[in-house]
Amino acid sequence: MTTKRMTFGQATLEAMQFAMDEDPNVIVVGEDISWGGNFGQFRGLIDRYGESRVVDMPISESLIVALSVGAAVAGLKVVASMSFVEFTLGAMDEIVNQASKFRYMFGGQTSVPIVLRASDGIRGSSGSQHSSSLEGLFCNIPGLKVVAPSNGNDAKGLLRAAIADPDPVVYLEHKKITGQRAAVIEGDFFVPLGSATVAREGADISVVTYSNMVNIALEAATVLEDEAISVEVIDLRSLVPLDVDTIAMSARKTGIVLAAHESWTFGGFGAEILAQVREALPEQPELCTHRLGARSAPIPFSPALEPAVVPGISDLIAEIRRIVGR
């Protein structure tokens, strides 16, 4: 199994190509998509598949999702580029009231095979409307699946799985990693939805996280190693379905769980992770559960304020030290 170093964006491009070569009914829609989309993750598709399969959309987010749903129930599989995740809010009605409910509400007569790709997270002073992470909203909606890869390899395998999936999948890609390079398995492969992975083994504490926070956690673990703090890092990869077994196994071992994410702590997905692990380990009431996320404010623009709202490596390290009491 050979690998090749490439960016997260290039890796997803490969997955797109395997999917589009395999099934002529897979199409891509989005704003500026023929130019590769806002972060270039779709660059080159237009030359390979032409305008009929790579459709430039007007600035009409509601339509992008509703049209994807309509095309999907009429026989296509649609990958919709939503650009910044905040723009999906302009299509929340279509995502929640239509896409997520169709299969159930219509009694299984149809499914809605669409993938909504959106870029989230901070990139450095992009301001309040271009820096948020909104998985907390999507994960509360039955019928949606939600993935948030932390590296190019998972990005490739998860995108393949997301496109093959019969249900709507919200595919969240962190702006900071779209351009990051990683070793990516060559050729075609799937990372099944709902499978977390132990990104680093450790004994003292389990940091349960996803997306770019995984990379931050891995850095933190290296730093803390020198302080003899052994950190296990769980990369969820997929939030819905959630791989509770892998979380529970780690928690059983370390006895301490820290759920960490860039999005807002209050009402966020971290609370769900903690609730799930406790429900999975009723025999372990003494389990310690903690969470780290953004403080309750829109993401500020100023370089002096952004790090005061959104947690970074120093916050994570400090929190781990505090928890393990060293």
Place this chain on the structure above:
Amino acid sequence: MTTKRMTFGQATLEAMQFAMDEDPNVIVVGEDISWGGNFGQFRGLIDRYGESRVVDMPISESLIVALSVGAAVAGLKVVASMSFVEFTLGAMDEIVNQASKFRYMFGGQTSVPIVLRASDGIRGSSGSQHSSSLEGLFCNIPGLKVVAPSNGNDAKGLLRAAIADPDPVVYLEHKKITGQRAAVIEGDFFVPLGSATVAREGADISVVTYSNMVNIALEAATVLEDEAISVEVIDLRSLVPLDVDTIAMSARKTGIVLAAHESWTFGGFGAEILAQVREALPEQPELCTHRLGARSAPIPFSPALEPAVVPGISDLIAEIRRIVGR
């Protein structure tokens, strides 16, 4: 302090009138609003205040919220009737990207005094697009305040407080209680945002809940009394700000917390309640925390299925029995 029996709807009508009589800059907008709105909670306002203050809106949910924001920053206080809470999804961009962020993003130059009233919950086979409870989404958004009264008296006082508040408030009213009667304090009064109340005192378990689930919990408590299970019921009334002290005080006493709501368990507000109470009581690791909510499916239409997805009194009673082990 005399009270009068009236419906939840009538109680909010009184609060609307105190607010509108007091401040000529308070206006109401919404679909069919001059006819009282979908649940009649605004009936009669048109005769009293006229078309300029009670504005019929087109079926344009995005506009309803954006216009409210624009009118608010230009000097008005706007109460917007969003009808069924699912329709707010058509305005999620305006609620999250504009209303919730303005005060912070513009450095405190303005605030956005609007109240978004929406009817949530099940009413009996209203189907997947007219039965949801979406507080899990709103509570994850900084800058928004969220209230969910369980009775007419709180409905009146909270609405008064919500209209007076400088920030956008999502005011959630459960369909089943809009027509319910309760003793309501006569005259003008406020129920401050962020103040929970002990709806019933008990010793064995703290059921922390809000909206109509409070009424279900009170019924359950009465039933369980005969089994010598003493249930304390906390009515949060306001989810953001959240009155953690009142929850913690109760939890310290009973040692067991059950967060219960009609909305979906997974990724829902119950997990936040449990995380908050644990963070408030670090000295009490043996605290037992549980939650009860809807299972992960759109709300089904069939009378045979709706109760199998959304928890009712029998589910709550069974869960309490299970937890306290009798």
Place this chain on the structure above:
Amino acid sequence: MTFIDRELARDLLRRMQTIRAFETRVEDLFKAGELPGFVHSSAGQEAIAVGVCHHLTRTDYITSTHRGHGHAIAKGISLDAIFAELYGKEAGACHGRGGSMHVADFSIGMLGANGIVGGGFGIATGAALAIKYQRRGEVAVCFFGDGAANKGTFHEALNFAGVHELPVVFVCENNRYAQFTSASRTTAVTDIAVRAGSYGIAGDSIDGNDLVTVIESAGQAIERAKNGGGATLINMLTYRHSGHFVGDAEQYRSRDEVEASKELQDPIVRFVQRMMDVGVLTEAEVDEIEAAVGVQIDAANDFAVAAPYPEPADALRHVWTVGSPQ
């Protein structure tokens, strides 16, 4: 008019009467408390559903509204399946998960009634995109109301349909009211067809209670769509005989207005009269058809009443969720 021969006339009349009889029965059943939830009757608007669907095959698509019974019946849904759905039975078109506002039959291209006003614009447009992409000779028809025309989704869909000359026909069932509010209070230009000019598509404005006119106008639009001529927007004037929903007190319109329309504008009466004037149908035939329809409605209702409810144990079937049957 000669193009309507006896066979066709009998068939068209049977369809219109089937819808009328179905809606009338549903209203009676609902008022008698036999049906759960709430229902919207399309009585009075039969000519549009029947006249448009007259041109459609099983593989053409339609999207419908909250007032969708007539569309489903005109498109060819089985009376057993729609009746059972309204009762929430497992034998229903959506296995009872959907109900009146979500009746759908994907096997005949009926992509669903929709409880979200304006929800169909983008879905029909997406279906049309799939048709064009797959080079199928079909058409997608989007039924919507005058109130729905004020949703932003109208604009986004028609603009895109105009850009790509999609095989889609937007049919406005302009019954002059949105719930309790007359169109003139919320719509700047009530002849919806005027807007065709904003999107470079064909437009037509007709008497939607004259079946023959509907057949002609819809026929031209559908032929245009199927021959690559692009989209059409048709404003069809009509009137609903019943309230917005069954039980509506109807204070917003005068009895006279309703009675006048029923007397002079009833699409069934007018069609019968016209066919009898030109000697295509006889009074006896008309009575015979009406009687036959009544028998069918009885049989379908009996079937639905006798049919079993879904199993509560299957509440999570047809949605992805932990441990749910896929």
Place this chain on the structure above:
Amino acid sequence: MTFIDRELARDLLRRMQTIRAFETRVEDLFKAGELPGFVHSSAGQEAIAVGVCHHLTRTDYITSTHRGHGHAIAKGISLDAIFAELYGKEAGACHGRGGSMHVADFSIGMLGANGIVGGGFGIATGAALAIKYQRRGEVAVCFFGDGAANKGTFHEALNFAGVHELPVVFVCENNRYAQFTSASRTTAVTDIAVRAGSYGIAGDSIDGNDLVTVIESAGQAIERAKNGGGATLINMLTYRHSGHFVGDAEQYRSRDEVEASKELQDPIVRFVQRMMDVGVLTEAEVDEIEAAVGVQIDAANDFAVAAPYPEPADALRHVWTVGSPQ
């Protein structure tokens, strides 16, 4: 032409040159890595901002876009405040919380640049509703781009403005591109003013790079609005000299196209030429004004560079959150 005397000509030119100089400096600073985030330059579009705002007082309102520097400057924001905001300094118009895409100055009716395309339609409409309700003699102007015209929010706002004849003017800065995509690929009818007919409001389509024409067209619309004549939609053709954002590779348009526009269509060059032709301005004056503007820009930049950043401890100021300073 005579209505433009020397004083006015000097003033108008100074405003246009201030915007041009500001944008040019900002581009240089950004490319040099001196400014955080990302920025959009309005260089080339100055005639619209200056010509429209020429008619506005401090109490009239404007809503702006992601390309909002010119609007803010034309409306009268202090150069120190806008420059400091772009650096994220506490002295910025939004105390550094907003940044380039959220520059706002509510003290002069500048209701904010907006990072959500199409976000201004409803806000301006709401401000106009407030003006009408309070019987103030003011107007609200909504600046938006050709791409924004495809958002559903355009439709919802213009329809409502038409129904209520609100004092609002919708100004389309039609620079023929939305990011990398030319308007013709995503917009069925590119002369946006055609749509006025759908809303029963006045429409005009003009050369937006001719300051005098802009002043005349905007003047008529604003006078109409202030005299109770209702809303106007104006399509103003223009061209942006720089890429969509600073750093844009601009593969989507040819160098020739850009150069040709700069040479023949530059609104500043054209105005200067025109004023010199009729002897209102001399070359010496023009140079003198340009020099004076340069000095102001230097001073403002120096101020901003020297100004302190916000205190991280104040990160939660200006938003409601637990324990935050209100």
